[in-house]
Amino acid sequence: MSNIMNSLYNMRILDDLARKETAIHKIHPLVKLLTTVSYLTVVVSFGKYDIGGLLPLLIYPSMVFALAELPVKPIFMRILLVSPFMIGIGILNPFFDHQIYLLGGKEISRGWITFLSILIKSGLTVTAALLLIATTGMDRLAGALRMLKIPRVFVLQLLLTYRYISVLMEEVARTLRAYSLRAPEQKGVHRSAWGSLAGQLILRTFDRAQRIYEAMCLRGFTGEYHTGGFKEIRVWELAYLAGWVLFFAAARIYNIPMVIGSLITGVIR
Amino acid sequence: MSHHKLEAKDLHYSYPDDHEAVNGMSFCIYHGESVGIIGANGAGKSTLLMLLMGVLFPSQGEVCVGDVHVTKKTLSMIRQRLGMVFQDPDDQLFMSTVYDDVAFGPRNYKLDEKEVEKRVLHALELVGILHLKDRAPFKLSGGEKRAAAIASVLSMQPDILLMDEPTAALDPKSRRRVMELLTSFKHTKIITSHDLDMIFEICDRTIVIKNGEIAADGTTSEILVNAELMDKCGLEVPLALQNCPVCGIKKG
Ligand SMILES: Nc1ncnc2c1ncn2[C@@H]1O[C@H](COP(=O)(O)OP(=O)(O)OP(=O)(O)O)[C@@H](O)[C@H]1O
Ligand SMILES: [Mg+2]
Numbered sequence: 001m002s003n004i005m006n007s008l009y010n011m012r013i014l015d016d017l018a019r020k021e022t023a024i025h026k027i028h029p030l031v032k033l034l035t036t037v038s039y040l041t042v043v044v045s046f047g048k049y050d051i052g053g054l055l056p057l058l059i060y061p062s063m064v065f066a067l068a069e070l071p072v073k074p075i076f077m078r079i080l081l082v083s084p085f086m087i088g089i090g091i092l093n094p095f096f097d098h099q100i101y102l103l104g105g106k107e108i109s110r111g112w113i114t115f116l117s118i119l120i121k122s123g124l125t126v127t128a129a130l131l132l133i134a135t136t137g138m139d140r141l142a143g144a145l146r147m148l149k150i151p152r153v154f155v156l157q158l159l160l161t162y163r164y165i166s167v168l169m170e171e172v173a174r175t176l177r178a179y180s181l182r183a184p185e186q187k188g189v190h191r192s193a194w195g196s197l198a199g200q201l202i203l204r205t206f207d208r209a210q211r212i213y214e215a216m217c218l219r220g221f222t223g224e225y226h227t228g229g230f231k232e233i234r235v236w237e238l239a240y241l242a243g244w245v246l247f248f249a250a251a252r253i254y255n256i257p258m259v260i261g262s263l264i265t266g267v268i269r
Numbered sequence: 270m271s272h273h274k275l276e277a278k279d280l281h282y283s284y285p286d287d288h289e290a291v292n293g294m295s296f297c298i299y300h301g302e303s304v305g306i307i308g309a310n311g312a313g314k315s316t317l318l319m320l321l322m323g324v325l326f327p328s329q330g331e332v333c334v335g336d337v338h339v340t341k342k343t344l345s346m347i348r349q350r351l352g353m354v355f356q357d358p359d360d361q362l363f364m365s366t367v368y369d370d371v372a373f374g375p376r377n378y379k380l381d382e383k384e385v386e387k388r389v390l391h392a393l394e395l396v397g398i399l400h401l402k403d404r405a406p407f408k409l410s411g412g413e414k415r416a417a418a419i420a421s422v423l424s425m426q427p428d429i430l431l432m433d434e435p436t437a438a439l440d441p442k443s444r445r446r447v448m449e450l451l452t453s454f455k456h457t458k459i460i461t462s463h464d465l466d467m468i469f470e471i472c473d474r475t476i477v478i479k480n481g482e483i484a485a486d487g488t489t490s491e492i493l494v495n496a497e498l499m500d501k502c503g504l505e506v507p508l509a510l511q512n513c514p515v516c517g518i519k520k521g
Contacts (some may be wrong), residue, residue, distance in 0.1 A: 015405060019366065137365065138365070139364065139365060139369065170407070208359075208360065211355070211357075212360055212361075214360075215355060215361045215363070216363070217324075217348070218322060218351075218353055219348075219374035219422075219425060220348060220425070221377055226373075226376035226379070
């Protein structure tokens with residue numbers, strides 16, 4: 001059962017990472033949010049056969065990883081976590097799209113190309129979102145969303161869901177620990193106990209969520225989530241935003257690998 | 270200072286499964302009093318505190334803070350004046366750092382960030398966990414969590430402090446510190462506990478609860494020495510008042 005406790009700790013790693021103090025972490029949350037949104041927009045806007053054009057966009061996540069000093073492994077694990085969904089969405093393409101596509105002299109079904117582009121796109125978008133959370137933290141992110149005048153209920157919903165996941169996980173971990181201590185011989189949970197365990201779990205998490213909510217109300221919570229004041233956006237932060245947006249736009253409009261390629265071949269000629 | 274008065278009039282409460290947890294309690298607590306609420310497990314202490322805070326609403330009877338009845342409408346006003354520390358600190362800590370957690374209350378009252386910081390640091394220092402301010406609450410030990418929970422209420426500077434078993438799970442030094450803290454808190458305080466020695470030291474008045482009813486209400490020094498009453502309510506005379514187990518010299 002220790003692996004469950006471990007994954008619980010790991011789950012909060014995004015919160016931990018968000019508390020670092022690198023240059024990226026210090027950037028105003030709103031700036032990071034807008035950068036991420038424009039990144040997502042550009043990634044998603046690429047055509048389904050356009051893999052080459054996507055490649056320059058890898059630069060953004062790599063830069064953030066490096067500058068924010070984030071460990072690659074735990075974030076990569078989280079991307080793997082959603083990979084079944086990505087594969088599930090894309091896997092039928094090779095079967096339906098049989099057109100032939102020439103890639104470096106080889107014939108490939110176009111379906112594989114679209115499958116690959118779905119994988120890359122979803123990988124990039126999920127990475128960007130995770131990086132945003134890992135460099136900003138959910139609380140400050142919520143503050144940024146509120147600055148964009150996103151309605152309070154939506155932001156609150158997001159935040160409480162995020163908190164609720166950890167509440168649920170904690171209850172799961174505790175229940176399983178209690179179970180395994182009194183059933184040392186078993187691997188996993190015997191199926192005769194599944195029903196009552198799951199039922200207990202739901203009731204207990206409801207109860208716990210209710211009490212946490214009450215505790216919040218007791219401390220003056222009225223539906224608005226205050227995360228402390230934000231500093232003014234500074235000029236270099238605007239430059240950060242502008243720089244990336246320009247880069248994304250350029251990557252969208254020009255096929256950068258092709259441009260570089262033709263530049264080089266031009267020089268050689 | 271009648272506005273700090275806390276009055277319960279014939280309170281009744283049953284949980285949704287028809288379990289009668291509070292069964293006709295009436296008392297009045299005045300400004301500056303420190304009141305201990307004691308009783309066996311399941312006597313209804315926590316439920317009573319919830320009723321006083323307006324987390325639960327009585328099925329019969331009413332609670333008044335000052336001259337204001339606790340109803341859904343007056344709740345936000347009442348809660349600015351009352352602070353409550355829960356029995357289980359896990360219920361109370363939900364932000365991602367201890368600092369943010371302690372700042373949660375003051376921020377909700379729209380204090381500016383300077384003032385919030387001042388209050389948070391002060392509260393953390395009072396309970397002696399300033400060094401933990403950047404840690405995640407779920408990674409603390411039981412006693413550290415409790416200290417954080419107490420700080421999160423102190424930072425709101427309530428007029429009336431309600432505490433559900435504040436010294437449970439604390440090591441002797443931390444217990445001592447919490448007790449000193451409580452003694453230095455000059456406003457009204459209501460403390461439930463099984464730590465009768467603490468009640469004996471801190472509270473002038475004690476209310477004994479048995480099966481959801483008030484079994485006794487009077488000065489602490491009279492109630493806690495009443496062995497017969499204590500025994501009847503599933504309690505016992507505080508250790509400090511019992512005979513010394515080593516030399517057998519009778520105290521008190
Ligand atoms: N959520 C609930 N639903 C139903 N019954 C409850 C619930 N919570 C408590 N009770 C019952 O109400 C009674 C009073 O509970 P309460 O929590 O107030 O006891 P307590 O005096 O605080 O005990 P302890 O010293 O163990 O903390 C108990 O008999 C308990 O079984
Ligand atoms: Mg209790």
